[in-house]
Amino acid sequence: MISRLKKRGFTLIELMIVVAIIGILAAVAIPAFMDYMKKSKKTEASLQLNKIAKNSKVYYNTNAGYVQGSAASKPSTYSATTCKAATVDSTWAADSTWSALDFQIDEPNLFKYDYSSSAVTSGVAHAVGNLDCDTVSISYTLTLTAPSGNASTVITEPRPNSD
Numbered sequence: 001m002i003s004r005l006k007k008r009g010f011t012l013i014e015l016m017i018v019v020a021i022i023g024i025l026a027a028v029a030i031p032a033f034m035d036y037m038k039k040s041k042k043t044e045a046s047l048q049l050n051k052i053a054k055n056s057k058v059y060y061n062t063n064a065g066y067v068q069g070s071a072a073s074k075p076s077t078y079s080a081t082t083c084k085a086a087t088v089d090s091t092w093a094a095d096s097t098w099s100a101l102d103f104q105i106d107e108p109n110l111f112k113y114d115y116s117s118s119a120v121t122s123g124v125a126h127a128v129g130n131l132d133c134d135t136v137s138i139s140y141t142l143t144l145t146a147p148s149g150n151a152s153t154v155i156t157e158p159r160p161n162s163d
Helices: 012-063 089-093 096-101
Strands: 069-072 077-079 084-086 111-119 122-129 138-145 152-156
Touching: 012 096, 012 111, 012 122, 012 138, 012 152, 069 096, 089 096, 096 111
Parallel strands: none
Antiparallel strands: 069 111, 077 084, 111 122, 122 138, 138 152
8 A cells, every 4th residue: 555645844824923923032132132232331331430440549548639630541443333442552551640540441442531630639530432333422420539538439320211
């Protein structure tokens, strides 16, 4: 007895259902992934400003005042496609204010940093960056104060819904 093999395969409806399910999963997963990426990129600013804050406190405790002067980050090249600035060690070390703060960045970064202080008891540092190469930048602020002679720092983060 010869049995006929029945040809089997997926119907067009079954394939369309699978494609629809994959589309729904992608619609949910992609925005969540993009938010996760933005959050991970934002940590650079708070980590670097925290480094400036710690170095400023050490300088304050050693010299009875914050570093005087102003400085801004000096990226050697800036990529518009990745929104990253490549820095060179010598540009940070050559600046007396950054040198006094013992602050430098030696790898590509997403934020531009500046510091200024005109009084021994106060100072301010900023981190400004564009995380997704659009026209919206976010800004972190580090405020240095010395109430009653004790060095104190506060990092102000951007609003949660910005950028």
